[in-house]
Amino acid sequence: MSDKAKSIASKKATGQDERLKEVSRLRLLLNRPELGAVGGAILVFIFFGIVAGDTGMFSAYGTLNFLDVSANLGIIAIAAAMLMIGGEFDLSIGSMIGFAGICIAIPAIYWGWPLWVSIIFAFAMAVLVGYFNGILVVRTGLPSFIVTLAMLFILRGATLAITRLITGRTQVPGLRVLIENDPIAWMFATDTFKWLFTWLGSMNLIALRTDGTPLATGIPPSVIWFIAVTLFATWILMKTRYGNWIFASGGDKNGATNVGVPVGRVKISLFIGTAVAATIFATIQVLDAGSADTMRGNLKELEAIAAAVVGGCLLTGGYGSAIGAAFGALIFGTVSMGIFYTDVDTDWFKVFLGAMMLIAVVFNNFIRKRVTESK
Amino acid sequence: MSENLIEFNNISKFFGKVIALKDVTMKLKKGEIMCLLGDNGAGKSTLIKTLAGVHKPDEGEIVIEGKKTVFDSPKDALDMGIGTVYQDLALVPLMSVTRNFFMGREPLKGPPFLKTFDIEKANKIAAERMGQIGIDVRDPSQAVGTMSGGERQCLAISRAIYFGAKVLVLDEPTSALGVHQASMVLKYVVKAASQGLAVILITHNVHHAYPVGNSFTVLNRGKSLGTYNKKDISREELLGMMAGGEELDKLEVELEEMNRINN
Numbered sequence: 001m002s003d004k005a006k007s008i009a010s011k012k013a014t015g016q017d018e019r020l021k022e023v024s025r026l027r028l029l030l031n032r033p034e035l036g037a038v039g040g041a042i043l044v045f046i047f048f049g050i051v052a053g054d055t056g057m058f059s060a061y062g063t064l065n066f067l068d069v070s071a072n073l074g075i076i077a078i079a080a081a082m083l084m085i086g087g088e089f090d091l092s093i094g095s096m097i098g099f100a101g102i103c104i105a106i107p108a109i110y111w112g113w114p115l116w117v118s119i120i121f122a123f124a125m126a127v128l129v130g131y132f133n134g135i136l137v138v139r140t141g142l143p144s145f146i147v148t149l150a151m152l153f154i155l156r157g158a159t160l161a162i163t164r165l166i167t168g169r170t171q172v173p174g175l176r177v178l179i180e181n182d183p184i185a186w187m188f189a190t191d192t193f194k195w196l197f198t199w200l201g202s203m204n205l206i207a208l209r210t211d212g213t214p215l216a217t218g219i220p221p222s223v224i225w226f227i228a229v230t231l232f233a234t235w236i237l238m239k240t241r242y243g244n245w246i247f248a249s250g251g252d253k254n255g256a257t258n259v260g261v262p263v264g265r266v267k268i269s270l271f272i273g274t275a276v277a278a279t280i281f282a283t284i285q286v287l288d289a290g291s292a293d294t295m296r297g298n299l300k301e302l303e304a305i306a307a308a309v310v311g312g313c314l315l316t317g318g319y320g321s322a323i324g325a326a327f328g329a330l331i332f333g334t335v336s337m338g339i340f341y342t343d344v345d346t347d348w349f350k351v352f353l354g355a356m357m358l359i360a361v362v363f364n365n366f367i368r369k370r371v372t373e374s375k
Numbered sequence: 376m377s378e379n380l381i382e383f384n385n386i387s388k389f390f391g392k393v394i395a396l397k398d399v400t401m402k403l404k405k406g407e408i409m410c411l412l413g414d415n416g417a418g419k420s421t422l423i424k425t426l427a428g429v430h431k432p433d434e435g436e437i438v439i440e441g442k443k444t445v446f447d448s449p450k451d452a453l454d455m456g457i458g459t460v461y462q463d464l465a466l467v468p469l470m471s472v473t474r475n476f477f478m479g480r481e482p483l484k485g486p487p488f489l490k491t492f493d494i495e496k497a498n499k500i501a502a503e504r505m506g507q508i509g510i511d512v513r514d515p516s517q518a519v520g521t522m523s524g525g526e527r528q529c530l531a532i533s534r535a536i537y538f539g540a541k542v543l544v545l546d547e548p549t550s551a552l553g554v555h556q557a558s559m560v561l562k563y564v565v566k567a568a569s570q571g572l573a574v575i576l577i578t579h580n581v582h583h584a585y586p587v588g589n590s591f592t593v594l595n596r597g598k599s600l601g602t603y604n605k606k607d608i609s610r611e612e613l614l615g616m617m618a619g620g621e622e623l624d625k626l627e628v629e630l631e632e633m634n635r636i637n638n
Contacts, residue, residue: 239491241481248478251467258465260450260479318469 033312034324036363040310040356041327044334052341060197060206060216062341064223070333071226072281074326076300077307078233079277081325083270084308085237087250087317088137088144090274092129093304095155097297100126100282102163105172105292115175116184122279129155130275134268144271152301160294176290188225188280189287191218222284226326229277233322246270251318306353307332310360312367331356379438380405380573381457381542386435388421395421398435399599401592403542403573408564409602410584411577413594414617419546419577422594426544426575427459428452439542458540462547464531468520472512475519476501476534504533508563525556529563536567543567543574549583561587579617585610593617 048057056062076093083090103122107113113121133151137144163170179185194217200206201214208214237243248256249263256263278297286292309315310331311324332353339346379402388396396418403409413419424430428446437444439455446452452459466475477497484493498515505512508529510522519527528548535543545564549557565587568574578584584591591608593600593616600616614623 239494241483241490241492244474244478244481244492247470247474248467251469252463252465255463255465255467256478258449258461260453314469318467 033319033321033364033367034327035312036360036367037311037324037327037331040360041331041334044331044338048334048338048341052338055341056207057338057341060200060214062337064216064220066334066337067223068220068333069337070330071220071222072284073300073303073307073332074226074329075222075229075281076274076277076304077311077325077329078229078322079270079274080301080304081308081311081313081320081322082233082237082246083274084305084313084315085250085317085320086246086267086270087253088267088270089148089305090133090271091145091148091301092133092151092155093274093278093301094297094299095152095159095301096126096129096275096278097282097285097300098159098294099129099155100279101286101292101296102159102172102294104283104286105175106163106166108178109172109174110166115178115182119184119188119283122283123276126275126279127272130272131268133275134271137271138264138267156294156298163292163294170294171291172293173291175286175292179287185287188221188283191220192224194218220288225280225284226329229280230322230326237322242266247318249317303332306357309357309364312360312364314364315361328360378404380407380440382438383426384436384438386422386425386432386437388425388430389433394597396425396432397598399592399594399597400435401575401599401602403575405571405573406568407589408568408574408576408587410588410591411575411594412579412581412584412591412613412617414579416596417594417617418597419579419594421597423459423461423544423546423577426452426457426542428457453538456539456541457544458535458538458542459544460528460531460535460546460548462550464527466519466527466531469518471516472505472519472522472530473497473501473515476504476530476537480538500537504537505530508533508566523556524552525559528552528556528560532560532563532567536572541572543572544577545574546577547579548576549578549580557583581610581614581617585613 052058057066076097080090080093100122103125104115104118107121108115108118129151133144133148136142136147140147160170163172179189197206197214197216197218201208201212206214206216237246245256245261245263245266248259248261249266253263278300281300282296285296307328308320308325309328311321311326311328313320313325335352335356336349339349339352381403383399383401386396386399387394399418399422401409401411411419411422421430425432428449428451431446437446439457444455446455449459465478467478470478473494474497477492477500482493482496482500483490484496485491501515502512505515510526510529519530522530532543532545532548543564548560548564552560561583564574564576576584576588585605588605590602590604591613592602593613595617603613
């Protein structure tokens with residue numbers, strides 16, 4: 001190409017660029033995967049603002065309540081979303097939560113390990129389970145749906161059998177006393193910004209107990225973890241080379257392999273990610289409740305996938321966002337708590353959940369068509 | 376013979392008892408476009424995969440710039456400057472032009488261990504490269520799915536060139552395209568060759584191959600029927616040499632027969 005032609009071409013390109021900027025902003029927004037979930041969350045807040053605005057749902061205490069529920073779900077939903085973008089499923093998240101719980105409780109209570117060692121042990125087991133899931137899927141080429149469904153049963157069964165074998169029960173209580181002075185446990189068990197709430201209480205801006213301390217004592221650890229995980233996952237997906245590999249692996253496995261993306265390694269790491277997220281969830285819950293239970297996390301994998309789908313992840317992979325999954329989790333948490341503040345029978349919660357998911361999937365499908373066929 | 380950029384001397388490949396390729400020889404100079412013609416099952420795919428380092432030849436040698444070379448993996452072939460654009464193009468429709476362009480070879484910036492994907496730089500290069508082909512990417516963050524088939528093909532070729540291809544291997548680049556789109560791709564291929572690349576164009580469409588090719592190698596049932604310069608062979612002769620030639624003649628005769636009966 002001659003220099004003159006080059007300059008004309010580039011001029012043309014830049015000229016068109018400027019002309020299209022405003023249109024493409026709107027299109028860019030419309031094409032973002034999290035659009036549906038953000039819109040949905042706004043609708044949910046408007047709905048509860050009208051129906052339950054004066055019931056205390058949006059008081060400091062009520063807000064922290066539904067944020068806590070959303071945050072717990074969000075931690076696993078984001079990991080599930082990243083795995084879905086990478087083109088795979090993990091149905092063993094819920095069982096991993098139960099398994100991680102007893103991995104912390106049994107060594108700490110029955111074997112006399114320090115709590116922090118037990119927590120590290122649980123995370124090590126999570127890495128192992130995730131690696132095993134991943135290597136099985138990558139090596140055999142079997143659908144991850146089947147492989148992790150098997151793992152769902154194996155982990156839940158092992159959790160129950162081991163716990164009963166060692167303790168004779170299905171619950172392991174007595175963890176709360178171990179939290180104090182532990183070098184790690186505080187990361188999963190401390191309310192933060194207490195001073196803020198004390199101050200708000202002293203100014204009579206938030207509800208107080210009869211003894212004068214505020215009802216809401218601080219931001220629960222789940223919320224801090226949730227925000228950190230969301231930011232970290234978004235950074236990875238949008239800003240790093242590894243993030244590009246995740247999209248590529250889920251979008252077209254063969255194509256990605258042909259241009260040198262280590263698809264197997266990417267997928268294995270994402271499976272480790274979901275298992276580790278399940279363990280963060282489990283650690284927070286076990287330390288909060290002071291006990292581990294073999295049934296913890298039951299069906300959580302489906303809620304996590306649902307939140308990821310509401311957040312804009314395609315079931316076929318290659319598309320989605322962590323922020324979307326975070327908003328998906330926020331919708332679920334808000335509705336599951338908010339429904340108590342309305343006159344609606346809480347039995348209807350699951351109906352809402354299902355309907356929400358259906359709408360999200362139809363909407364996502366429409367968005368995908370827009371993105372890929374807009375010419 | 377060191378003026379040849381790349382030589383394939385007596386390449387053979389066997390799969391068990393099946394002889395997929397037998398004594399195939401090809402030589403290419405810089406700026407040359409060689410069309411590799413053959414009907415389905417002629418061994419085109421096996422030959423491409425051998426060029427791309429997926430298969431190792433059982434006999435024969437590959438010589439690049441005068442040096443004998445063995446490819447142990449597709450990455451070896453890539454590093455030696457053989458850029459293969461497969462039929463499926465290795466593009467992800469849901470990902471943006473930029474993310475596709477740099478898929479697997481993302482430019483990085485920032486301190487060690489915290490290196491991030493340099494999107495701005497990538498966007499700039501992608502838009503620039505696409506502009507050079509005459510494809511106006513209004514927004515390099517638009518999904519590849521929004522592009523036409525010809526544009527996607529050009530994107531894949533442009534990517535191969537950007538990442539250092541000296542020999543471009545194109546697998547049926549026009550088979551899925553309409554006339555207009557196909558001519559756009561072929562024009563780009565000619566331009567690439569004029570900048571000093573050697574191009575191996577694999578196709579079963581003589582009408583697409585003939586106008587752009589400098590030389591033609593015809594494969595039939597795993598064997599080369601020879602390499603011909605353009606001045607030595609006509610379009611019809613080429614067509615005749617491909618397995619389809621005789622059959623097309625027969626078809627013509629049959630159609631005439633049918634016409635006579637109908638009239």
